[in-house]
Amino acid sequence: MTTDLQSSSLPPPQPSYIFRGHSAPLHSVGFLRRNTRLVTGDADGWIVVWKLESKRPVAVWKAHDAAILGTGDWGHNRIVTHGRDNSFKVWKFGVTDESNLSTILPAESSTEHRPKPWLLHSLPVNTLNFCSFSMCYELPASESSRNPPLQDLRQVGHGQLNGSSDAILVAVPAPDDKKIDIHQLPSEKLVYRVPKLAIDTGMTMALKLLHHSSGHLFVIAGYEGGFTAVHLLDTSQIVSSTNPESAWTLYLSQPHSQPILSLDASPDGKMYYTSSADAVIAAHKIPEIDPHTIQGSSAAAIQSDLPSARPFDQATEDHENDSSPIPVTFSKQTIAPSRISSSGLSSQIKFSKQSSPDPTPSNPPSGLSSQLAGVPRPFQPAVPKFSIPPVTTPIPAYKTKQTKHAGQQSLALRSDGRILATAGWDARIRIYSAKTLKEMAVLKWHKEGVYAVAFSHISDTPQNFKSTPKERVGDGREGDGAVMRANALRGGEVGGLSRLQQKREEEMQKKHWVAAGSKDGKVSLWEIY
Numbered sequence: 001m002t003t004d005l006q007s008s009s010l011p012p013p014q015p016s017y018i019f020r021g022h023s024a025p026l027h028s029v030g031f032l033r034r035n036t037r038l039v040t041g042d043a044d045g046w047i048v049v050w051k052l053e054s055k056r057p058v059a060v061w062k063a064h065d066a067a068i069l070g071t072g073d074w075g076h077n078r079i080v081t082h083g084r085d086n087s088f089k090v091w092k093f094g095v096t097d098e099s100n101l102s103t104i105l106p107a108e109s110s111t112e113h114r115p116k117p118w119l120l121h122s123l124p125v126n127t128l129n130f131c132s133f134s135m136c137y138e139l140p141a142s143e144s145s146r147n148p149p150l151q152d153l154r155q156v157g158h159g160q161l162n163g164s165s166d167a168i169l170v171a172v173p174a175p176d177d178k179k180i181d182i183h184q185l186p187s188e189k190l191v192y193r194v195p196k197l198a199i200d201t202g203m204t205m206a207l208k209l210l211h212h213s214s215g216h217l218f219v220i221a222g223y224e225g226g227f228t229a230v231h232l233l234d235t236s237q238i239v240s241s242t243n244p245e246s247a248w249t250l251y252l253s254q255p256h257s258q259p260i261l262s263l264d265a266s267p268d269g270k271m272y273y274t275s276s277a278d279a280v281i282a283a284h285k286i287p288e289i290d291p292h293t294i295q296g297s298s299a300a301a302i303q304s305d306l307p308s309a310r311p312f313d314q315a316t317e318d319h320e321n322d323s324s325p326i327p328v329t330f331s332k333q334t335i336a337p338s339r340i341s342s343s344g345l346s347s348q349i350k351f352s353k354q355s356s357p358d359p360t361p362s363n364p365p366s367g368l369s370s371q372l373a374g375v376p377r378p379f380q381p382a383v384p385k386f387s388i389p390p391v392t393t394p395i396p397a398y399k400t401k402q403t404k405h406a407g408q409q410s411l412a413l414r415s416d417g418r419i420l421a422t423a424g425w426d427a428r429i430r431i432y433s434a435k436t437l438k439e440m441a442v443l444k445w446h447k448e449g450v451y452a453v454a455f456s457h458i459s460d461t462p463q464n465f466k467s468t469p470k471e472r473v474g475d476g477r478e479g480d481g482a483v484m485r486a487n488a489l490r491g492g493e494v495g496g497l498s499r500l501q502q503k504r505e506e507e508m509q510k511k512h513w514v515a516a517g518s519k520d521g522k523v524s525l526w527e528i529y
Contacts, residue, residue, distance in 0.1 A: 015445050016513075017055055019523040021048055021105030026517025028132075028452050032073045033095075035456040035509040040523050041068025045083055046106040049098070052513075052525075053505040059101040061116045063089060070132030074168055074185075078120065082133045088170060090121040090185060107521070121185055125172040129224070134209040137168030169209060171219055177203035179245070180219055182233070191238040194219050194231045195245040197252070198392045201227040206263045206274070213269055214289040219247070220272055222260030227394065228253055228274050230286055255282035255397040262411040264420065266434065271398070273434070275408040275422055281437055283399040401437035405430070407449075414455040414512075421514055423450035429516045431528065443526055448519035456513035 019040065028041035037058070038050040045064035048057050064083025072080045077094035102114035125133075167184055169191070174181040178196035183189065202224025212218050217233040234246035258277035265272040265286070274282045407425030413434060414420065422430050427450055429443035514526040 013441065013443055013526065013528075015443075015524040016527050017525045018445075019050055019055070019525065020521075021057060021060075021107050022046065022521040022523075023107040023110070024521060025519040026452055026521060026523060028068045028071050029454045029515045029517040029523060030071050030073075031454060031456045031513070031515070032079065033076055035511075035513065036505060038515055038523070038525075039071045039073075039079065040517055041071050041081065042106065042517075042521065043067040044106065045085070047071070047079075047081060048105065049079075049093075052508050053501065057103045057105060058098045059093070059117070060103055060105060061101060061114050063091070063116070066127075069127060069130065072133075072135060074135075074137060075166065079117075080133075080135070080170075082125070082127070082172075084127045084130070086124055086127050088121075088123040088125045088133060088172065088183075089119060091116070092118040092120055121188060123170070123183060123185075123188060125181075126175050126177060127173075129173055129177050129203045129205060131173050131204050131206060133170055133172050134207040135168050135170045136209050136211060137166065169217075171207045171209040173204040173207075178223075180204055180207065180221060180231075182209065182219070189238070192217075192233050192235070192247070193239045193245045194221070194233070194247040197227070197229060197249060199227075199394075201225045201229075202259065205260050208263055208265050208272065210265055210269065212286070212289060216289055218286070220263060220265060220286075222263045222274055222276075224259045226254050226256035226258060226260060226276060226278075228255070228260060228263065228282075228284065228397075229391075230272075230284075232289075249391040250287040251284070252391045252394050253282075253284060253397045254394040255284075255400050256280055258406075261407075261409045262422075264411055264413040266413060266417040267415060268417060271417075271434070273411060273413060273420055274397075275411040277407055279403050279406045279408075281401045281403055281408065281411075281422070281432065282397040283401075283434075283437060285398045399437055401432070403430070403439070409449075409451050410453045412453050412455050415457045421453045421455065421516075423453035423516055425449040427518070429453055429514065429524075429526070431514075441528065443514070443516070443524070445524050446516070446518040446520055446522065450516050450518045452517040454515050456511070456515075458510075458512055 019038070022040065022042040024043040024046070026040055026042050028039075030039050031037070032039055032049070036052060038052055040048050040050070041063070045062050045066055045068060047059075047061055047063045047068065049059040050056065051058045063081040064085045064087060066084035068081060068083055070082040074080055074090060077092065077097075079091050079093040080089065081091065082088050097117055100115060101117065102112075104112055104114060167186065170183045170185060172181055172183070173179070174193060176196065178201065180194035181190055182192040182194075184191045204221055205224055206222035208220040210218050210220070217235050219231040219233060220228070221231065222228045229249050230251040231247045232250050234248070236246075239246070255274065256276035256278050257280075260274050260276050263272055263274045270286055270288075272284050272286060274284065405424055405426055405428070408422035408430070409425060410423035412421050418434055419440065420432050420434050422432070424430065427444070427446045427448055429450055430439055431441040431443070432439055511527050512529065514528055515523055516526070517523050
């Protein structure tokens with residue numbers, strides 16, 4: 001007896017919820033406060049913060065006089081916005097501030113006055129090229145390590161100009177739009193500048209600022225000409241009239257024929273990905289710097305495992321199991337590595353060994369000095385004195401994928417580094433494997449182009465999502481869960497509705513969300529694997 005097996009296709013995925021309330025195209029979406037809030041920004045400059053547990057707005061205000069380019073959070077009590085009105089703003093926005101703000105959505109009324117949060121900082125920046133900012137900020141010294149892991153927005157930064165461990169670094173296009181400026185807040189000072197490349201790359205279109213596991217500060221950039229580059233900043237000295245630009249290009253590639261629209265880096269700092277107005281998605285390996293060789297000396301080891309050109313279908317399925325990096329080891333004298341790439345890219349890296357006084361004092365310390373001598377110093381990134389000739393020859397990307405879908409405007413990598421999502425002009429959200437660049441899912445609901453996409457943060461340890469009695473934030477304010485419990489105790493309600501609401505909120509934090517903002521003014525929320 002034979003049985004005919006009929007193949008049945010699964011029904012198309014449907015969004016878990018649709019947020020409606022914007023009357024202009026959405027240009028920015030993002031998750032805040034450990035996935036308890038969703039922030040959206042539109043082409044008219046409006047910001048709406050939604051509570052994910054109730055799917056309702058908790059704050060609405062007009063942050064800019066032009067389109068929103070990007071948003072982010074600075075701790076639990078500040079939110080940053082970047083607008084096309086040539087301004088970057090930091091707003092005071094804690095849990096208790098929400099009650100003072102309006103919840104009237106932009107689509108409901110455009111003339112009614114809405115109070116704004118307290119404006120803490122406002123930086124004039126260049127926004128003529130539609131490039132959004134990128135930022136990283138310092139963790140408290142007690143949470144820093146000798147070799148901190150790379151993270152997206154919670155990094156160990158360098159250079160505490162104001163003596164605060166809460167200072168952030170913000171990368172934006174410079175007035176010369178082929179250069180990149182890095183500012184520090186709250187000092188509002190320009191601290192670093194990345195010069196333009198020796199070849200014509202066009203203006204800067206996408207940025208990623210991150211601290212590598214070696215402790216060095218990297219700026220990843222995408223350009224109008226389809227180029228992408230990894231720059232190493234010289235953090236030994238800030239920008240000045242005598243030191244106007246200090247950065248070295250470690251990697252240069254041109255995987256795209258059209259302007260790069262978006263890029264994102266993996267959490268481990270080994271890979272980054274680019275999307276463009278063309279139909280190509282490219283994966284790139286970030287050059288590695290050996291911290292054990294650099295730290296405490298003037299020598300360095302730069303490992304660059306950049307492969308020669310090869311078609312995608314011949315590339316290995318797992319970049320983690322790829323051939324080992326080509327080590328380039330340096331002594332403490334002037335060195336000339338022969339090749340750092342199998343494609344023929346050569347580089348001369350020179351190190352100057354500087355004399356330093358004997359760290360052992362002639363007389364033993366006494367009194368307070370003897371007590372302070374045993375206090376460990378906070379982590380400081382190792383910054384050797386070296387110079388790298390400009391890289392002028394692009395090399396092939398590690399992997400490229402011809403998706404046949406032009407105009408993937410936004411690209412985001414999930415916090416576990418396993419999958420990435422793109423938002424396309426064809427009104428589709430596509431999910432790809434970060435390992436193979438294979439398309440895994442297509443999310444279709446919007447009728448017009450999708451301009452922004454974001455993942456919620458996920459963790460393998462559920463306890464990371466549980467509310468703690470008091471969050472360690474900049475001004476000592478309590479987190480959402482703590483405020484909820486405090487209100488319940490003040491009202492004499494220990495269980496019941498309050499406990500159910502808290503449990504529902506914690507469940508929402510654990511889900512693997514994808515949010516997408518569209519030209520139609522709507523935001524779709526999807527739950528995926």
